[in-house]
Amino acid sequence: MTTGLIPWAAAIAAIIVALGCIPVAARLLSGPSSADRVIATDMLGLLGVCIAALVALIAWHPAFLDIALGIALVGFLGAVAFARLLERASVAPAQEPAE
């Protein structure tokens, strides 16, 4: 027999996670340095994993769990690519001209 608790818990969790998206989005938009934006993007990917899992629960369809797995995978690759970009594309700080 089921308690009927799961849909409620899933809805509450979805609201909490959706609320969590707001500060991350704010950081993504306002992040003073590029590293901040990359971190916020990474965090948004993690939130996407959570949302996909919760959608699986709410729609009661385990196929959405595979989407969570996929987002986690792509998020990792994205983070590594961004790290590489930050490291490769940064240039030595400006020198004071001699005269």
Next chain:
Amino acid sequence: MRAAVEVLAALLLVGGASVVALAALGVARLTDPFMRMHAAAKAGVAGAGLLLLGTGLAFGTPGALATSLAAVTFLVLTAPLASHALGRAAYVAGAPLGAASLTDALSGVLQRNVFDIDPARTARSWTAREPFPKDTAMSAIPEFRRPAGPAASAQPAAEPVALRRILCCLVGGPAQTEATAEAITLARGAGAQLVGLSGAGQSAREWRGPLGVGGAFWSEWLASRSRAKMRENAAAALQEFQEAISAQPGLDAQARHEEAEPHLLARLLAGHDLVVLPAGAGPHGLPCDLRDEIASGLARARVAPVLRVARRSVRPVRDVILLVGSSEACGALATGLLRSGLWAQAAISIQPFADDRRGVRAMVDSQAELLRAHGRRVAVLPSLDLDFEAPDLRARLVRYDAAVMSCLSTRHDGFLDSIRICVHEVTADTVPLTLLP
């Protein structure tokens, strides 16, 4: 039993969501990128892991449980890697450390650079590629087709300046031996001090354009190859110069090595009365177009007269040709020749070209008069049409030992330039000595 599992799953769901929300709050609220990353990596992964476990338990089927466990395992395996790479990259990219950090354990270990897409704040220095103003002789832009005006006629006196200091650029290449020998002959004849300068005016070629696959690698390769070539050339030329001057005991000569950028070369030249350059001396140590030669840039800078030596003739210079076109600088060729004091015994031919342009006739006449007044033998040749054939001109130029002209090439760039024939280029290729006053 099932009810207990459901309660546990509900707790995991709400708890995981809360932890993720806290992590999100941390990303927004903490003070520097490294702390924000700490929140995202640890709390974020913990929260997402709890939530995924809760989802798996809530479904209760083996497949869903396996998928969620796989996702958690994957997150736990990759999140440390990703955040470590990101943290390192953020440090290298110069992300600011918060005021709360006590020490910087990585200072001196990793270099801190600047990463910012805003061009006003990037550290790249955009130096002008063309340090000297362009000679606009024969330019298609109308306002640059100025005839010799009052500004050009108010010229310095045409009295010869005694050659006191001669600079010989030791760049290397096939014509270097000739150039060194010519410079030594000139210095002996005039009793001048001779300075052999190697390395200056050259810079490694760096090309950041689209280079197909592996662009950065090939660009680096190109630069290092060009640098190595420059050094080799300079070393060979220096050694040759030393040998040549040690064979001339009475000569006041010295050799210098100076690695200066092309735009600093003009400053090094100040105080020299003549600069002797071998033909084909490019700024990258490799053969290059006439318009990219160091001699070309120096002629445009107009610091000192430049003598470009392609080969030496055994006899003394007897026939000199003056190329007079429509650019303003062409009006000062005779003055430059007289000031340099070179080839006092030679017969001078003035070759006008494109004399339908304004001012060319007047410049030819005034220069012929000036040269005659100084006791030179002058002949004015029939004007050359710009539609000339290069072999004809070559055949006519063979008898001359030296040419005086305002620049080495009047081609600038662009598609049409590749099919144009330039009077200056043909002359510079044919005549052994070229004086750019």
